[in-house]
Amino acid sequence: MKKPLLIIVGPTAVGKTETSIHIAKRLNGEIISADSMQVYKYMNIGSAKPTEEEKSGIPHYLMDEIDPREKFSAADFKEKAKEYMDKILEKNKLPIIVGGTGLYVNSIIYNVDFTQTTSNWELRKKLEDMGKEFGNEYLHKKLLEKDEEAAARIHPNNVKRVIRALEVIENGEKMKDFKNDLVENEEYNYVLIGLIRDRQELYERINMRVDLMIEGGLIEEVKHLMKLGLDEEAISMKGLGYKEIIRYLKGEYDLEEATRILKRDTRRYAKRQITWFKRYDQMKWFDFGDYASKKELEEDILKYVGGKLNFL
Numbered sequence: 664m665k666k667p668l669l670i671i672v673g674p675t676a677v678g679k680t681e682t683s684i685h686i687a688k689r690l691n692g693e694i695i696s697a698d699s700m701q702v703y704k705y706m707n708i709g710s711a712k713p714t715e716e717e718k719s720g721i722p723h724y725l726m727d728e729i730d731p732r733e734k735f736s737a738a739d740f741k742e743k744a745k746e747y748m749d750k751i752l753e754k755n756k757l758p759i760i761v762g763g764t765g766l767y768v769n770s771i772i773y774n775v776d777f778t779q780t781t782s783n784w785e786l787r788k789k790l791e792d793m794g795k796e797f798g799n800e801y802l803h804k805k806l807l808e809k810d811e812e813a814a815a816r817i818h819p820n821n822v823k824r825v826i827r828a829l830e831v832i833e834n835g836e837k838m839k840d841f842k843n844d845l846v847e848n849e850e851y852n853y854v855l856i857g858l859i860r861d862r863q864e865l866y867e868r869i870n871m872r873v874d875l876m877i878e879g880g881l882i883e884e885v886k887h888l889m890k891l892g893l894d895e896e897a898i899s900m901k902g903l904g905y906k907e908i909i910r911y912l913k914g915e916y917d918l919e920e921a922t923r924i925l926k927r928d929t930r931r932y933a934k935r936q937i938t939w940f941k942r943y944d945q946m947k948w949f950d951f952g953d954y955a956s957k958k959e960l961e962e963d964i965l966k967y968v969g970g971k972l973n974f975l
Contacts, residue, residue, distance in 0.1 A: 665852035673858035674933035683761040696726040697762025709904030731899035741770035765939040773845040
């Protein structure tokens with residue numbers, strides 16, 4: 664029998680946290696975070712982690728668990744998330760995966776075998792050095808010359824993905840298409856829902872969130888992380904909000920410019936998230952703008968999920 668699973672995704676600042684907690688209460692669920700930044704300890708403000716009060720007693724897993732000095736990959740997420748799902752189901756509760764990190768979601772709903780990934784470490788180091796010296800666009804141009812389709816799919820700022828594509832090409836392959844490359848995981852009876860808003864409204868929420876982060880102590884949070892020995896080279900510090908503040912603290916630009924860049928890059932990231940999630944054929948979208956209140960939206964989600972999942 665397939666295991667029941669609810670997955671709630673959407674762009675940053677759309678309202679996933681509040682909505683998912685209300686849904687979890689109604690469905691007797693517990694939440695597994697699929698957010699590549701919230702998984703780290705000490706990174707609360709920049710990752711927009713919910714407070715204990717906001718969690719309203721709903722257990723959250725893969726949040727505030729990993730030391731930011733340690734690496735945490737999609738493969739690690741898959742392993743730990745599956746453990747937590749089984750733990751939640753043993754309690755006769757519904758596992759609810761919530762987040763905006765597309766690779767984490769893929770690792771659950773598709774049979775992604777991370778052990779089969781081949782890496783050319785020498786080439787990777789060379790490409791990373793090129794990126795630092797000549798910039799993201801230089802690497803992306805190299806990819807464009809070798810595989811136009813992959814270059815069209817991968818944003819120039821997604822340096823890790825660009826480098827990975829160049830590695831794969833070096834091995835005589837091509838980066839495969841999002842859908843054709845993935846086989847659905849038959850282990851779960853999952854419902855996949857996406858939250859969306861009017862684009863301008865979403866951007867305004869992002870801008871407001873950044874302002875609140877700065878006011879709420881993001882600079883002090885980054886200073887603390889730097890005291891732990893972390894800098895912009897650490898995987899955990901490459902997230903939005905951290906690398907921009909590090910550069911501000913290093914005097915590369917003033918706080919006003921750091922804030923402007925952070926707002927701009929977060930808006931761009933949200934746009935890429937929407938593009939990523941729109942590729943899921945199984946997705947049922949819920950637009951906040953279609954409802955007179957959050958309660959109405961939540962009731963509609965509950966009705967939809969109830970018709971798809973026979974749980975409890």
